[in-house]
Amino acid sequence: MIKQKIEIQLEVFETISELPKDIQELMNKAQQARKNAYAPYSHFRVGAAIRLSSGEITIGSNQENAAYPSGLCAERVAIFHTGALFPNEEIKAMAISASSSNQVLSEPIGPCGACRQSMAEYEQKQKSPIAIYFMGETGKIVKVASVMELLPLGFDAKYL
Template sequence: MSKKTKIEIQLEIFESISELPTNIQELMKRAQQTRDTAYAPYSNFSVGAAILLESGEITVGSNQENAAYPSGLCAERVAVFHCGAVYPNQTIKALAITASSIHHQLNQPIGPCGACRQSLSEYEQRQNSPIAIYFMGETGNIVKVASVKDLLPLGFDAKYL
């Protein structure tokens, strides 16, 4: 006999950047600035990410496309891999993500793709503490989740290997 289980997540929604905690306002502004450095000539979809480390340091990433499509990399992974390489012993406290499109204004929150969720999950597991994620479009509401697990509740990890 089968059993159904319900998985629920809790989102916190902010109507503007000014409602965010001061340090997260700065983080989102850095993500917005970094979005402008995206190399997105194929999708015309630019993403900026900014990571807040426990030391207060902020590191950033933007999406980088390539004519050989699978060779590009999303902003979130550019930022988190940079943290892993340059700040390997620092705990990631928060991640801010923002996106824009050349085709229309994005006024709804844009969360990370599945590959980015999996990569972020690895870092969250590795540091054994949650990473708060804040995401938005170009304008509009900002969504906060308290942990990558909220976006990837049944994620794959090393215990399966």
């Protein structure tokens, strides 16, 4: 038996003002998108913003449904919306911001597993990394240089 260790590389920023200007703008768009979340059940609101290689920014927010799990997370709303509108554009970065009506979220909130898998599909399709920045409502921001940092040993089309 061989034991292997998987490590990921994170960058942690103390405040939004420490981010590069273009990423500050992207995070601000994610925070704005979060306000459009439809979250009457969980009261957990998430906004996501994507920057394309052209500079275009697309957004998404989580959309819940009484027939759970028919809703969709902000990350998937944003990435599917981007794929539908700009199928040949390269995704450079995604910013994600989360808040809750039940508490102040001051810790970075990473994407769920389903979103990580969906985001990984787009990264694999374009054959270049997508930088992911995520935060709560306030506090630190975490950056990973690639979706695969968030989904080691991920599933992809080569297994089909």
